[in-house]
Amino acid sequence: MRLWKGLYMNAYENVTNAMPRVRGVLLAYNTNVDGLKYLETNDLEERIERVGRERVFELVEKPPGRIRNLEELFAGILWSITHGKAAEWFVESDEVREYLMEWGWDELRMGGQAGIMANLLGGVYRVPVVVHVPQNTETQAGLFMDGPIYVPRFYDSAFELVHPREAVEDGEDLIHYIYEFPRGFRVFEVEAPRENRFIANADDYNARVYMRREFREHFKKIAERVDLAIISGLHVLKERYSDGSTYRDVLDRVASQLRVLNRLGVKSHFEFAYTASEAVREGIIEMLGNFTSVGLNEVELASVMEIVGDSTLAEEVLNGDLFATIDAMNLLMDETGIERIHFHTYGHYMALTRYRGEHVRDALLFAALAAAAKAMHGNLERLPQVRDALSVPTNERAFPLVEALEREMDMENGIVDMTDRQLAFVPTKIVASPKSTVGIGDTISSSAILGEFARTL
Known part of the structure; x- marks a missing residue:
């Protein structure tokens, strides 16, 4: 020791x-916006019951690895809870995307491996970084920390590097819905062996x-x-x-x-x-x-x-x-x-x-x-x-x-x-x-x- x-x-x-x-x-x-939701047992159980508990648990045994309906969404969340492991499945259904938006989040954070690393290396360690941001919306740009963090842009036909907040553009927010749970989190008869999260990826830009x-x-x-x-x-x-x-x-x-x-x-x-x-x-x-x-x-x-x-x-x-x-x-x-x-x-x-x-x-x-x-x-x-x-x-x-x-x-x-x-x-x-x-x-x-x-x- x-x-x-x-x-x-x-x-x-x-x-x-x-x-x-x-x-x-x-x-x-990959840089995006993370919408974090901290799971609550009663809320999750009620949602699963409404879409069909038996079918959801069947899918946990044979995880589809993607989300085309609500049953697959909750199967993914339950799979992560059951194994205590992180997983990320892409959302292929507009209906599910609307559901996720309505379910909402507890907080918004910088997301995407490149975005998270940019805030750490540039914002905390103060090492200059150049980061790729697919859609630099006002929401996205606002999640970058102060510091030597740069994105490339064209200005009057010239190429330059500026902080993301100086290069805001119109576009859609690229949101990844992240469902966090602690160690010991229980839903029905399932208990999480360790803390982790499930990610429902509704971001078409980073998917390509x-x-x-x-x-x-x-x-x-x-x-x-x-x-x-x-x-x-x-x-x-x-x-x-x-x-x-x-x-x-x-x-x-x-x-x-x-x-x-x-x-x-x-x-x-x-x-x-x-x-x-x-x-x-x-x-x-x-x-x-x-x-x-x-x-x-x-x-x-x-x-x-x-x-x-x-x-x-x-x-x-x-x-x-x-x-x-x-x-x-x-x-x-x-x-x-x-x-x-x-x-x-x-x-x-x-x-x-x-x-x-x-x-x-x-x-x-x-x-x-x-x-x-x-x-x-x-x-x-x-x-x-x-x-x-x-x-x-x-x-x-x-x-x-x-x-x-x-x-x-x-x-x-x-x-x-x-x-x-x-x-x-x-x-x-x-x-x-x-x-x-x-x-x-x-x-x-x-x-x-x-x-x-x-x-x-």
Whole structure:
């Protein structure tokens, strides 16, 4: 316990001292508005009863992965509660969209991986960021924090970077409806094993990974102003669209922009999210070798193993087997040639890298502090909030895993020196009653890659 306390304190100082060295970070492609609803048992049970409890529970057993009617909406919510896992399904019904709007929300927040990371990196860490915003409405722009956060725009035919509030435009608000529940939340006979949320995605722009003209035509100008790029939002791609285009068209555009980043020497991180379509998942995995780094959790890593062809390993990863997870990370690195894999799950994080250094472990520790601070406050507004998370208890349930790694792999101070790779392992900080879970994964991954990269400058 004393060892980790000291490592956490040093990591905070090391990472925060290094952050000002970063010239800029590119964040693309998904920014939207999150409408958060904190679920209440009586309200949810009444709504489920009205649409048909028996049918909803049938769908929980065979989740459709999309929403075409109210039964599927509530099946998705119940699936997340039952498993204590996050899920995101696209809403394909206008009737359901009207229902969601009428059901409403308790609060509006910045949404989308790129948007959440922009507020964290630019608004809290004060690192300059350039963020892609598909529809920069007044509502959307108003959710961006003060700080060095920029969007590209044309002004009198000239290209410039300005704060989103200086580039407001007409358009529809892109709303993702997020249904949060705490650990122990009960609905009928179901009890949530841990806190999490279900997302009903009613956003047609991000579902197509829409790229603004400014990004398409002036991507090189943007890339020349940054040292690091974090790409996300590809998980909602469909295999085919009504206009005849496919997910391949989008991936080709992303690959083209990746080539620009690589030519300029910009490090790139891909933030994975669960991708329902196996074809889209396979296409993304084929691209991973063009990135420097990838971040994923146990559900996402298991889904990758299914594509790679090891269903047994996928099941072991889902069941929380530590050494199976390490095997899966090594297999993914072998298959793609990627330099860095960041794995985050409840209670501990790991990073497998083709390079060595304590800065990798320190970045994970800093990310754990940021995640704990976000869980405590819901939204992060100031860097000292991250430092305050030093007081949050370190997860003692991860200590047997530490001992196993020390015994089986000679881990020392959270680092395993492998033949041609390094594995870093850290127990996280656990907040007993988190205010919100939305965006914690994005907070973890962006803090870790930024913290690690800043230490190399």
